[in-house]
Amino acid sequence: MLIDWQPVWLTLKLATLTTVLLLLIGTPIAWWLSQTGSRFRHAISAVVALPIVLPPTVLGFYLLVFLGPHGPGGAFTTWLGLGTLPFTFAGLVVASVFYSLPFVVQPIQNAFEAIGKRPLEVAATLGAGPWDRFFSVAVPLARPGFLSAMVLGFAHTVGEFGVVLMIGGNIPGETKVLSVAIYDHVETLEYAQAHILSAGMVGFAFVVLLGLYLVNGRFTSASARHEGRA
Amino acid sequence: MAICKGIEFQLHTSRGAFSLDVKLHIPSQGITALFGHSGSGKTTLLRAIAGLEKCAGYMHFGKEIWQEQGRVFLAPEQRPIAYVFQEASLFPHLNVRENLEFGLKRTPAHKQRVDLAETITWLGLDHLLRRSPDGLSGGERQRVAIARALLSSPELLLMDEPLSALDGKARAEIFPYLERLHTELSIPVIYVTHAMEEVARLADHMVQLEAGRVVAEGAAVDLLSRLHQRPVAGEEPGAVIEARLAAHDEAHHLSELSLAAGLTLLAPKLDAEPGTLVRIRIPAREVSISLQLPEGTSILNILPARIIDFAEGDPGRVLVQLELEGGVIRLLSRISRYSWDRLGLHKGKQVQAQIKSMGLAR
Numbered sequence: 088m089l090i091d092w093q094p095v096w097l098t099l100k101l102a103t104l105t106t107v108l109l110l111l112i113g114t115p116i117a118w119w120l121s122q123t124g125s126r127f128r129h130a131i132s133a134v135v136a137l138p139i140v141l142p143p144t145v146l147g148f149y150l151l152v153f154l155g156p157h158g159p160g161g162a163f164t165t166w167l168g169l170g171t172l173p174f175t176f177a178g179l180v181v182a183s184v185f186y187s188l189p190f191v192v193q194p195i196q197n198a199f200e201a202i203g204k205r206p207l208e209v210a211a212t213l214g215a216g217p218w219d220r221f222f223s224v225a226v227p228l229a230r231p232g233f234l235s236a237m238v239l240g241f242a243h244t245v246g247e248f249g250v251v252l253m254i255g256g257n258i259p260g261e262t263k264v265l266s267v268a269i270y271d272h273v274e275t276l277e278y279a280q281a282h283i284l285s286a287g288m289v290g291f292a293f294v295v296l297l298g299l300y301l302v303n304g305r306f307t308s309a310s311a312r313h314e315g316r317a
Numbered sequence: 318m319a320i321c322k323g324i325e326f327q328l329h330t331s332r333g334a335f336s337l338d339v340k341l342h343i344p345s346q347g348i349t350a351l352f353g354h355s356g357s358g359k360t361t362l363l364r365a366i367a368g369l370e371k372c373a374g375y376m377h378f379g380k381e382i383w384q385e386q387g388r389v390f391l392a393p394e395q396r397p398i399a400y401v402f403q404e405a406s407l408f409p410h411l412n413v414r415e416n417l418e419f420g421l422k423r424t425p426a427h428k429q430r431v432d433l434a435e436t437i438t439w440l441g442l443d444h445l446l447r448r449s450p451d452g453l454s455g456g457e458r459q460r461v462a463i464a465r466a467l468l469s470s471p472e473l474l475l476m477d478e479p480l481s482a483l484d485g486k487a488r489a490e491i492f493p494y495l496e497r498l499h500t501e502l503s504i505p506v507i508y509v510t511h512a513m514e515e516v517a518r519l520a521d522h523m524v525q526l527e528a529g530r531v532v533a534e535g536a537a538v539d540l541l542s543r544l545h546q547r548p549v550a551g552e553e554p555g556a557v558i559e560a561r562l563a564a565h566d567e568a569h570h571l572s573e574l575s576l577a578a579g580l581t582l583l584a585p586k587l588d589a590e591p592g593t594l595v596r597i598r599i600p601a602r603e604v605s606i607s608l609q610l611p612e613g614t615s616i617l618n619i620l621p622a623r624i625i626d627f628a629e630g631d632p633g634r635v636l637v638q639l640e641l642e643g644g645v646i647r648l649l650s651r652i653s654r655y656s657w658d659r660l661g662l663h664k665g666k667q668v669q670a671q672i673k674s675m676g677l678a679r
Binding site for chain 1: 367369392402409419424466
C-alpha cells in the first residue's frame, strides 16, 4: 500500500515555517509582557491567549473574512500584488501564526519572568546595555522556555484542523495538511490510510511531549540542586 | 594612582510610608559604611547611587553629572561603578571564568586597570575557573562576585551587605579580602551593612541612616567612640581605637600595641604581624574606673584618663566617656550609678581607666 507523503511534508513545512515566524514575533511580545508595568499588558495578554479559548472555526472564520477579497487584510494583500491569501499556503501560515501564538508566547514569557530582575541588574552594573543584557543574559537563562515554546508551537501547528478547513480548504500540495488528509481518508472510507497517518501522529505527539518533559525535567532538577545549595 | 572623585548627592524618594531624604558628600577615598537597621533606606540609597533606583534630586561624581533633576539620568551601565549584591548573583549559565570576564569584556581597553590573572590569584580563584557557579560554596561565590566587580575597573565600588548571606566560616574567609580592599584599591567603596562589627573592622567613614534620614556621619573611629551613639539593636556600646602592633611577647602570649600620644596597651596575642596597623574594639562594659592607681591588680592595662562626658542610659548605669592622656584617644566605660555616686565622679575628674579585655576589630 502506498503512503501519500505529500500531506506529511506539507505539514512539516508549515509547522517549521510557523515556528520560526512565531519565535521572531513571539519573543519581543513575551519580553514586553514580562518586563512592562503598562496597564495595557493584561489586555494584550488576553488577546494573545484568545486562540486557546476560541473554537478554531471562529478564528478561521474571521481570518477568512479579514483576508478575503472584501476584507481589509485582503485589500492590503491585493494592493501588494499578492492576491488574496485564503486557500493558499501563505494564508495557512498566517492563520497558524495566530492560532499557535499563545503556545509560543506563554512559555517564553514565563521563562523571562522566572529570571527575575537581579541577573539583569547585575549585568547592567557590569556595563551591559539593554540589548546586550537581553541577548547575553535573558535569552540564555530562558532557554528551557524557548525549547518548550518551539516544541509546543510546532506540535500545535501540526495538530490544527478547524482553522485549516476554514481558511485553507483541501488543495493537495497547497493546503492539504495531515489532519485534513486523515479526515479525507475517513470520508472516503479509506480506513487503512487513515490508520497509518493517525498512528503516525499519535507516535509523533508522544515522542515530542516525552522529549519536552525529559529536557525540562533535566533543567528543573538542575535548578533545584542549585536552590538547595544556596 | 589615586582617582580622587568624591560623590555628592541629594536624593528624595517615597514609597508608601517610607521616604528617603538625604544630602551627602562621600569622600573620594577609603571605605564608607552606610549603616542602619533593615528598613532604614541604606540599600535603596545604594541602588540609587548605582542608578538601579530612580530618585528625585541630583548626583555628581567628581565633575561628572550622573543625575540632574529632570535633565540627566545615567543608566547603571553608563556609570563607572561595580556593585556586589547581598547574594553573589553569579550568572548560572556561565562558568566562573566567563562570569569574571563578563564585566572585563565590556570595559574599553584604555579603561582597564585591573588585571585578570592578578585578581584571580589575589582572591584565590585559580582552581575554580572552569566550575559552574552551582557547585561553589557561599564564600567562593562571593569571592567570584567581588572579583567580577573589580574586573570591570570601576571608579566606585558599591557593596550591599556582602557578608550577610554567609555563615560564620564563609564570613571569616571573605573578611581578609575586604580588609585588603584598602591597600589593593585606590577607589572609594560604599559598603552597606547593619553589623557594627563590619563597620568597626572595615570602615574609614560612616554614615548612619534611620528611617531614610542621615542621623550621624563622620570618621568611623570618632563616631564609634561617641557617647551618644545611636542605639543599634544587639550592639554593645564601645570604642574603636587605632594602634600599631609594636611587638609580640611570645612567653606571655601577649601583644604590645602603641597608640597615639606614646601610650601602650597589652592585648592577648593578636593574629597580625608586628608593624601592622590594627583596630581594637574596647566594649564599654570592659572598662572600669578607679580614683587611684590600684596596686596588686591582675589588670594589665591601667591608663590615666579624664572624664569628659557622661550619659545615663539603662536604669542604674552610667556610660562615661574618657579621654586618655594626650587628648587623642577616647574610651567608653559603663559603670553602675552606685559607683558613680560613691566615687564622686564628675566631668573633668582625673581617674584611672582599667581595661579588662579588648578584641581585634581589624
